[in-house]
Amino acid sequence: MGGMTETEYLVEMRGITKRFPNVVANKNASFTLRKGEVHALLGENGAGKSTLMNVLYGIYRPDAGEIRVYGKRVEIRGPKDALKLGIGMVHQQFKLIPVHTVAENVILGLKEMGFVLDGRKINQRLGEVISRYGWKISPDARVWQLSAGEKQQVELLKALFRNVKILILDEPTSVLTPQETVVLFQTLRTMASQGIGIVLITHKLEEVFSVSDRVTVMRGGETVATKHVRDTNIEELVELMIGRPLLKIAPARQLSREKAVLRVSDLVVLNDKGLEAVRNVSFQLFGGEILGIAGVSGNGQQELLEAIAGLRKPVSGKIFLDGVDITDKHPWEIISAGVSYIPAEALRYSAAEMTVAENLVLKAYRNPEFSKKILINWKNVAKKSMDLVQSFRIVTPSINNKVGNLSGGNVQRLVLARELGTYPKLRVVLAAYPTRGLDIASTEAIHQEFIKKSEQGVSILLVSEELEELVALCDRIMVMHRGEVVGVLERGMYDIEEIGLMMTGVKKMEAKA
């Protein structure tokens, strides 16, 4: 890289197109990064931000378009190539080895440390950098002992030690406390002042204004505008993100709110790491109501749904369905009671080597319709599967094909078909990001299905990051932040900006004030 000529841009991406089986994730997208700037890449979930940056980092190969790094046209075949070019990326899921020490994680793969690793020398070099940025991590600490913010610092250390010139951070604040966020932004400014170009993937407007120099807005896979932050304002960015001024308020529906179908009181749930993910959450869901849960993903929504579905044991609190206590009930009993659950990751909860038909009756196989005593009636299963494949437009050669061979969107539709179509008496639908990764037509079909179900009296708890979806569908929207309910908004009182603020933890009253 020694002989490279100084150009204005570290990175120029032009006309990038990336197609996935069901969607075009990037459409003729362009992006530039200057030396020493923090460049926010802003957009709603599914706007194609992460895809574009994964193309730069070599995880995806673009179908069209060109990438120039330091002015030279390059082909990036994988993260290894990217690293060689001085491009580093900090993912939402940290790529660290928990049982190794901080030092071991940082120096892995670095040849200049010598064959025999001199612990003292390495710790000293790490210590210098750590103190330069005012961090408090010890090089000898095991990574599993660190907090999320500290783990992120280890990732940044890795980048610094590899002389990364271009650093991509994917939603870096989603796992951080407000204090940790302040520290991170200070770090980013310091790094930028040393000439590193930083890409900040985010959907939080305030991050654009608190740390960034320029901002590129993405919508529907396209880059719609690049602005200097000082030349723009919140209203303009919101409009660019959403594509039109918001506040399309649908008329409120007539709902009787006499008896709650689902009642959750003071629920506390831990996540996989044993930390409190849901904190004292209480709410009621009424018959035929669609209640939206807004929030940045990872703020306890998934744990909440899993607890209701019986897949995660609450620490305390109660869950009632039609007045009956279902806390600590086995998932099977909750399913039998008519609670369906559309999980965020469809494939994670599918039997990939089993057939479409078998996956469709994954939960319903014990219904009298499909099994007599212990024998399964495969004829009825086939008939029902055929119906569902047709009505949910699942594209598959036959119902006896393996689910693992279907495309992502079709697996998603299969899950929806199962959760909406195989319950004999459906009471409540728990839906986590049900339209993520689907094209517009499918998304609309799902929305129609939800409305139809709700009109039949089914209650729906809808977790989504797409405010547009929530605003269009929900009778009420509940905002969650760090495991707590920040506030509940009634239909007709939706205000995107307010919800956005609440998603960052600002309470309803304060937001209003």
Added chain:
Amino acid sequence: MLSLKLERRGEVSRKFSAAVSGFFLLAGLFFASIIFELLGVSAVETFSRVVSVFTSQSSLMQAILRGLPIGFAALGLCLAFKMNFWNIGAEGQMYMGMTAATGVVLLHAYYGYIPDFLVFPAMVAAGFLAGGLYCTLPAFLKVKFGVNEILPTLMLNYIAMHFVNFLITGPWRDPRGFGFPLSIIFPPYARMETFLGHANFIGLPAAITAAALIFGLLQKTSIGFEMRVLGQNFEAARYAGVKIGRTLLTGSMVAGGLAGIGGLVIVSGMLGRLRPGAPAGYGYTAIIIAFLAFLNPWLAVPAAIFFGGLLVAGDVIQATLNLPFAAVQIFQSTIFLMIIVGEFFKRYKIRVVR
């Protein structure tokens, strides 16, 4: 530069799958013969000995008899592996099955509370229970503590082996056996050949019935469906409301129980007594059989009989070609390796790319 690239195949037809397996089965035999030739043994002669086993009626009966215990154990393993329960402890479960069956015989021989004709059914029940319970131990550790079953099941084989050695050199030793580590010879009512003239005459129908039951269990019943879902994806099974602990314990009970029945066949049908080292690696061979049968219960019994034939051929080779029994293990391992390589080619295709 040319390089090789792996590509996943999508849906594979039955015909293609059978052709690949057939090819690699032959490849296994081919590699075995290369090893034989390298060691200066005539592969042709060895093969002709193997083939001759299946052409004579008496040795075919022997092959079936040897194949039966392997077949029962392999049926259990088909079920276990379908549940993604990596039971490599069939050997130990066989030990336990034969121990329990022998225990019933000894109890009856010394105390005799039940009529003679009930002894054999009691042996079957005891063999099944002992093998099954021995298999539920690692399953319990998996359910309760999340302990991976591979090493515990392996370790339990050796514990069972030493346990049998203890019994057979101590409390269960035949008092008139001149100090040899052997149990008493089973009385006729405890031996399989007593009933229809040859152990195969009840053993083979029983094995085929067991295969049908396992097939029906897996494909036609809801508990079998649960087992398959569990084997596919643990998370999906939880999500679908499967009672995981119950399913895994039931499945491992059946799997181990069938291995236990295999053990019963060894003492009651083949040896007529308990002696050290009685399973002779049948429990490990059963693992090969389960894979050779692609976990399909219908194929497990024929495959086991094929391998039973190899074992008989081993005896013939030993006697006529003066080669150790180990020659058979060469066949077993090369066939095994090639069959799993075949699985690779069913999943991937290799392409040369520039």
Added chain:
Amino acid sequence: MIGIGFVESVLAGAVAAGTVFLLASLGETYAERAGVLNLGMEGMMIMGAAVSYIFTNALGHGAALLTVLLVGLLMGLLHAFFTVSLKLNQVVVGLAITILGLGLSGLMASSEIRGRIILALNPEATRAVLASQEAPKLPLIPIAGLKDIPVIGPMFFNHNFLVYLSLLLSFVMWFLLFRTRFGLNLRSCGENPSMADTLGVNVYLMRYVSMAVCGMLGCLAGAYLFIGYQPFWVEGMTQGRGFISLALVILATWNPLRAVLGAYLFGGVEALQFRLQVLGIAAQLPYFLLMLPYAVTIVTLTMLSLESVRKRVGVPAALGVPYSRE
């Protein structure tokens, strides 16, 4: 009957018997640290024993040990080819290699074929050598001065060179694993191969290397078992020692230095039961002694399943998972 002499003999026997376990578990530690579970250890060990038996009789100790290492290398690479390159199930491949090893060793060491191999290597071999079920043992190299210390002397300083080598190796291998870049790369392959790959570690190569080391040490353990410990050929003479070594790796929590202690502990169990059997006392006890290593392993595995323990000792997270770059 049980005096200081008995204790000395058991302890010396513990080291002598334990070295088999030590060599094998050092190899297995590397394989598992890199993410490969080698259930073929039993087969590698028995091949080592058979090859050392035949080649010692034909060409002497030096050539035998070299051949053993070569055979081990090939077996390790064979395992790696199936599990790393073809990404086949490690349990299945391991078992197949164990059965292959048992079969091949039995066939090679059978009288006729063994005779043929020995004659081919050494046409002057006498009839006595051809018929022998035994082979000359490796010479003892007592360490002058130290070997006369009571208890410690016979325990540690009166053995053949493989015993000393195994001790040296356990330190060297520990150092390589925890104090060098090579070791860090290797451990990363067992923890998070895709990340290691991104950062420039050649995961496939590391797994091949560790399996080569594992194969060589596994075969060497078998050779030690034969020419260093009990030089009398019996088909299948390893009797599950390869599997015990796997258990030992767990007991030692994937640490070469801790493996030394565990190996001598398991060796001690073997030595003790052997001597008790010879003495004819506590006739049934030996069987329960023999169960002990296996039972201890199951208990250890259960304890390791606790998340809190797991994190501290570092069970390789990607153990048994084939890596494919996709």
